[in-house]
Amino acid sequence: MTIASNNNCKHRGGKESEPQKKEQRKATIIAAMTIPMSGDDPQPRLHTDPSVSEQAFKAKVASSVFHSIPFHSAPNPQLTGASPKCRPVVVAANYRSIRDLNRMGFIFGWLPTEHYVRDIFLLTLSAAIAATLMSIRFYLRITAGRCFTETKMEGKTVIITGANSGIGKETAKDLAGRGARVIMACRNLETANAVKDEIIKETNNSKILVKKLDLGSQKSVREFAADIVKTELKIDVLIHNAGMALAFRGQTSEDGVELTMATNHYGPFLLTHLLIDVLKKSAPARIVIVASELYRLSSVNLNKLNPVGSFPAAYLYYVSKFANIYFARELAKRLEGTRVTVNFLHPGMIDSGIWRNVPFPLNLPMMAITKGFFKTTKAGAQTTIYLATSDEVANVNGKYFMDCKEATLNAAALDEEKGRKIWEESLKIAKLTPQDPKI
Template sequence: MAFGIDITLMSMCYIAIALVIGALLLGLISLQLFIYFTTGVCKSKRKMNGKTVLITGCTSGIGKETARDLAKREARIIMACRNVDAATKLKDELVNDTGNTNIVVKKLDLSSLKSIREFAEQINREEKNVHVLIHNAGTAETFKKKITEDGIEMTMATNQYGPFLLTHLLIDLLKRSAPSRIIFVASELYHLATLNFDNLNPTTTFPAYLYYVSKYANIVFTLELARRLKGTGVTANCLHPGMINSGIWRNVPAPLSWGLNLIARGFFKTPVQGAQTSIHLAVSEDLNGVSGKYFLDCREYGLSQGVSDPAKGKKFWECCETITKMKATDPKI
């Protein structure tokens, strides 16, 4: 009799385990379907013939897929990358994939003010137009603190201060190319941070937090940029691409990376999915004249009151001018 009871209990345990596993699988499938059906897709079929698009940091992730899509649309692509060898290999891949041979690679290290100035001087000298500037490049560290040759914290230099200077140095070209667009890849992670105006070059702060700060800064800068560019024919917008399974997480150390990689592979967007909002902002005719907005999944999205404060934008702008060592002879916005 006891033997029969044991078998019954074992059977019930197996059934319970099977139900739990089934429920987990159903939940995972449901989550995947939710992600799939709520992920924004750029629906514009617009060709970009005759348009020049400059993309920073496009050798991997969403930058790579943004470049691929715009190359298919027959745009002239300027790949502004720190790793020229990787960019050159990607250029050959894109030419083979799209048939678009109008793709060039230029050296740009956004953590170096010298590199930015040399790059901008070359672009202004060689290019007749830049119709779309996509600030896609970004870096993220977890614990390793780095300071650039200019004495600026590496994450903030690459993600915010470098793009700030580059935008200024190219602004006259963008104005001559109007209607033109400036696009910043920001992040919803801005909600986890704020700007400390007493320490805008936080060289002793853990860089994991500074990634969030840099995304907050991107949005503050974009909104102020849009205000200053009103009436020029140049628009400025920013976006959250979603959480992406891409190289941005490669600097997360083990064992933190183990769990993150599993989550990223199972639930984060692919680079193709993550690139959709960048592409939408670059090509959609529905966005002609739209400026100073934040987008998520190819739709306009709200921002917190703090990040939208115009007084904060003006103050931060002036601080950025000091940190990037803007010169009296530099173009002004």
């Protein structure tokens, strides 16, 4: 092996044996270069092994036979007597500069450069950011609530809206696994039937029904409720899970109601009224409403309870969740003494289909955030399952839960007078008639 040197370095090695030469050429094709710490020539030069052809070198590179000699604080044993100013670095034969190697894709990023301090700072900063993000992700995972109750649900009938995907699907699967008779109230029957088959297969519970329900259509809500009243003797748990969020462009339902509000608030409001008599006959019964902590980012304008074209569609999702909270609190107050309890919850930020309407390219960072930091749908369903099954909350009414424990609301959400006014206006927008059940 030929060892190159500059004026400060001298090679004092002995003669190599033939086996050593053969092994050297078989293992790798390298030459040694010393980079002076000082000197007039800023461009490091490679000293090549003339016995190695460029074609042979490229063949070795292609087969990934490329090795490096690490830095040593002590002189390299192959460079006996070498000056401390010399740094031995293995390089490829027959290439005249590091720039030539970089063109081939070899980046000597581990070599200290004139930007050494900057590089170390950037590396440290990157590591700190990565560690912080991982810590946040770990914290969110370990603090997420989990329903540990093993309550069985045999003989119980549960209605779950939006049970064909997301946390609704996970809720249906869990309750079916506990033996409940589950009615999946869904808009997309094809998807719902596929999920039904999946749940039956996983839980070995065939008591799963699929019924058509589009909460954005008052006609669909009334048809669904009429079918339930006609066919079901009791409803033990009603779970208002379905929800939708539009991104920017709002839509109007067939009833002239802003679609997000129609689906998330007025539909559940109407459905609860139409089923309330069956729920009371089934007492003790439970109503569980999936709200959201995002209510804190909004306020409900009493003069625009049907905000068609008034606000960005994404903002109306927050408004609808605030309306859910006013509805749940007022409903709980009106049902006191009936043994029908009402509780509502924040499931957490969930990696679910609710974000599918975020447009490109905003969906790209949103996808990274949801996959990295949001709860899974199974984790997001835990508080819903807890409120539907746990004996701990059998007599709890009108409370807000998060991660399977009671949480606090802001002062605006506790405004009972505003909640009453929203109720009265909702009766009109949902077009409830004197012949409909009263709450």
